[in-house]
Amino acid sequence: MKEKLVIIGNGMAPGRALEKLFETDPDRYEVVIFNAEPRVNYDRIMLSPVLSGEKSFDDIVIHGDAWYIKHGITLYKGCKVETIDRVNKTVTSVNGITESYDKLVIATGSVPFIIPVPGVNLAGVVTYRDLDDVNVMMLAAKAKGRAVVIGGGLLGLEAAAGLNEQGMDVTVVHVMPTLMERQLDPAAGYLLGESMKARGIKVMTSANTKQILGDKRVTGVEFADGSVIPADLVVMAVGIRPNVTLAKTAELAANRGIVVDAQMRTSDPSIYALGECVEVSGATFGLVAPLYDMANVLAAQLCGDEKATFTPVATATRLKVTGVNLYSAGDFAEGDDREEIVLRDASAGVYKRLILKDDKIIGTVLYGDTGDGPWFYDMLKRNVDTREMRDTLIFGQNYQGGAPLDPTAAVAALPDEAEICGCNGVCKSKITGTITAKGLTSLDDVRAHTKASASCGSCTGLVEKLLLLTLGDSYNPAAVQPMCKCTDLGHDDVRRLIIAKELRSIPQLMQELEWKTSCGCAKCRPALNYYMIATWPGEYEDDGQSRFINERVHANIQKDGTYSVVPRMWGGMTSPNELRAIADVADKFRIPAVKVTGGQRIDLLGVKKEDLPGVWADLNAAGMVSGAAYAKGLRTVKTCVGSDWCRFGTQDSTGLGIKLEKFMWGSWTPAKVKMAVSGCPRNCAEATCKDVGVICVDSGYDIVFAGAAGLDIKGTEPLCHVDTEEDAIEVIAALTQLYREQGRYLERMYKWLKRVGMESIQASIVRDLEKRRFYYDRFVFSQKFAQVDPWEERVNGKDAHEFAALAEFGVPQAAE
């Protein structure tokens, strides 16, 4: 008599296992299948093309009814199994069908994860898991209304694209900052988001769903920040989890998934499990490749081959959205035992990244051009040593000749008519021909004669390689100091390109300017964050994680990890009330040191990080704000007592200092900016060693700048003389703005002056009043968004995570 094999679930994994079983030993088992869905086995992966209308259900059926008949399989459609009786070896369905088994296979798959928010049970809220869900969505799409897809992973994006194809107005909301963060790095996630937007799908990232609105039917979705999007259909596609309900009822070992060993055996020797419902060595699986591997193992086990075992391997992901080319495989996290190769072609929208360890590929992310994905994946699986082809690996299989090629050779291999400069339409032979004909020797020559790389500059590397190819060793590239190891571009090029290409975020910049690392380094990130803030005031959202700790928590870190706190004292003036508040704060928080600074303020030293918001709250309550003593920005405006008190004073230097500080506080600059106003040429406020100084004289105000009294000691240079306070303020603001726009990050004003020259600065700020006004107006505009007290924001809860531990584990209390 045949053994009886009962299978619970009729998805792709048991389907594949049966195919294998019938190939090896077709007569061994009598097979019975319970399928909770009322249909045959179909290709669940292809539901997305069904939703978008590119395929029909019949196209995606794997096993039609005839297949079940041919193999003598009893298939119960629409029969969900409710109980397993392990003692008597029977299973019973909800509708009362009982079958006995010799061997049982559990393949209950997964269930969609529903985020626990109010409103998930409203009509019009669906998940995306099976054909029934697709049918509901297609019906809803007929009304061409608005759909919100919650979840920016593989499933959510496919659902969004499908609904968009069906004519709905679709918004994807995703809780993480970039899409598909489990399969893609942020750079590729950014490109994917842009491509979704290009096809008319709105994308909201970092969006926390608070509740789904509606009475009986869904009407909209509300987010944690209070915003609301109207919706007629809400698709919940945030993820799946193994369906272990039945296995747990039967008291089989299960954690997240049903626990099976490498032979796919559960804790009961007669019961196997496979597919999305299982857990192997703590891992669960959602992509089809490992599930098919499990199917092969299970089939072998069922045929008595106990040696067959399941070993998880890295899997590759593709997004099944027509027109989006995206491929990821393996492990693409960074690590210092790993190397990465990044190729970006901004104009073609291509991003390729390979992650290598010990010269072997361990992961890849491809966007735009995914043709070499399977080749990389194949080498990954086979552990191929790539040392020999290292230099040209990223260019793909077509560049791998018999002999190792270098990157210059890859450029040499380009045909004569290959376009090098997309902006100006310059091809390779035009560049090489002109270099030879005109005897050009430098990049600037090529730019002047051919215009290649003269616009956006992103083909500069290619043009340089052509120079090298044509001139050989006699070519000596001009030495532009790159910003850091992540790019070949210098600071000035980056600033120019931010404006020319309207780069408005760091991920966008890294993509468009072909950054060589995926998320920069501790050198370039703070610089880029400043350039963004200075270029796009009011639009760019500050990235705290790209700031040094002091600017992130608005206090100065000390050698022992405590902080110092310096409140503003406008122009160095204070009052009994402020001093009392400072004294009270020092007492209350047991602040160990209180010191007078060189900038005429008071420094509270040794404040514990968790006490910072409390200290600030008390200082705020007394009317004090952050002194920005930590900032690449305006620090202090030091003053003397001037004509108010001093018998030599010529003007109200204290008053002008206070006006300047109140006008200019909060502004971010390339490096710190210290100012001073002295009431007479005796210069008690030491204005002649500051970044900007004012020396009051009888006839008005001498403005000086570019002094330093730190690493370098340097007296200021005279800028100009003005007659009124108003003019002094306008000149200083315009000068600061020019510095904000031209200065390289961390370049103090005196170094900026040395680099650009007095002539160009005076031309803009002193001699041309229209230009001065232009810079002044831009400074005023930028200040509209800058003058927010960071302490008050944090007292009110911003970045609360900065000031509390993630978890506390105290010393266990001894039992009494």
Added chain:
Amino acid sequence: MNDWIEIGRLEQVPLRGARCVNTPAGKIAVFRTAENQVYAIENRCPHKGGPLSEGIVHGGSVTCPLHNWVFDLATGEAQGADEGQVRTFAVNVVDGRIFMAAEVMLMAAE
């Protein structure tokens, strides 16, 4: 010992940032990279004791806020010309919840 203690949720640690777990024997810095990898290391630079949790996180590394030493988060090893190492601790992320080996806390308590 295979006991894991939950220390918090993934979203409680900022992307490209870190939070601390306080234990009787000192702080453990829990990092989350741009790519949602989670690592835990001793929150103390071997150079001058800088709090590594306050550094800028880039790729799989952190730069110490005091003197710019760079550490690999996975191995705890100092990078470049600097020589040194910080302790690393096993963490595990399941369904967005971060777990740390219980033995870490016990060791710390001893």
